[in-house]
Amino acid sequence: MRSCLILPADAEQALAPALGCGAAALLLRLGPPVENEARRRARERARLIITEARCRPAAPRIFVQVAPARSAVVEADLDALAGALPGGVFLEACAGRADLQQLSVKxxxxxxxxxxxxxSTNVVALAAQTPAAIFQLGTYAGASPRLTALAYDEASLLDAMSGAIAEGAAPLSTARALLVFAAAAAGVPALDCAPKDCAKLETACAAARREGFSGMLAQALDQIEVIKAAFDAA
Structure with missing residues (x-):
């Protein structure tokens, strides 16, 4: 998975372009991991998108981002998707082997x-969204055959640090390196997340490739071609 487009599940107008964007995968986000009407609508919309994508041979593989493995919300996420299971899920705030295995059972x-x-349902672990998760990166090797990739989400990690460190600080470089090593130990790709500023994208792709990342999550449709050009050439 070298390119993956992030799309809110309720972004109806963006669906048709997203399904034809040429990305290897499409990640549907359901919103904040709280049980409310907005999340229930997003789940239903995700089911419809999965069904529609299966009717399009050239559509990207569909993933859905589910709530953390130890939350009550993840049960409702998985129940809602059970009749139309996606090709895979991104596990939010994954904190190592135990979380991955708990989700695998579910x-x-x-x-x-x-x-x-x-x-048949693969898992991409969002494995560096919290400080505690960084200390569990070495536990993924051999944890589950479902594991497809480890993904790095710097924005969520910064939020979790509550301003204790700044963007670009040395500890973040350490976290990135540890995730790449953890992915290599587990035998899966490491995925980076594209910057929101498209002007910085080519530089970010080149840096990610040098660091050992194998692909990138796009935050906008027009980022896909740049990401594909950078990583498909690897």
Whole structure:
């Protein structure tokens, strides 16, 4: 997965361009991990998008970002998707092996109920969104055959630090390096997240490739071609 476009599940007008954008994957975000009407609508919309994408041979692979494994909200996320399981899920705030394995059990239950092969739903771990998660990066190797990639989300990590460090600070470089090493140990790609400023994208892609990242999550449709050019050439 070298290119993945992030799309809010309720972004209806952006769906058609997203399905034809040429990205390897499309990540549907359901919003803040709280149980409310907005999240329920986003789940239903995600189900419809998954169904529509399956009718398009050239559509990107669909992933849905689910709530943290230890939250009550993740059960409702997975229940809502059970009748139209996506190709994979991004696990929010994943804090190592235990979270990944806990989600894997939950997925196995839904796969059995849906009559699909166990293990058919892959997992990308958003593995560096909190300070505590950084200390669990070495636990992913051999944790689950579902693991498809480890993803780095600097914006969420900065938010979790509540201003204790600034963007570009040395500890963030350490976190990035640890995630790349953890992905290599687990035998999966490391994914970076594109900057919101498109003017910085080419530089960010080149830096990510040098650091060992294998792909990037795009935050806008017009970032996909730049990301593909940078990483498909790797």
């Amino acid at each position: 997925l196995a239950v839904r796969e059995a109920a849906a009559g699909v092969a166990e293990g």
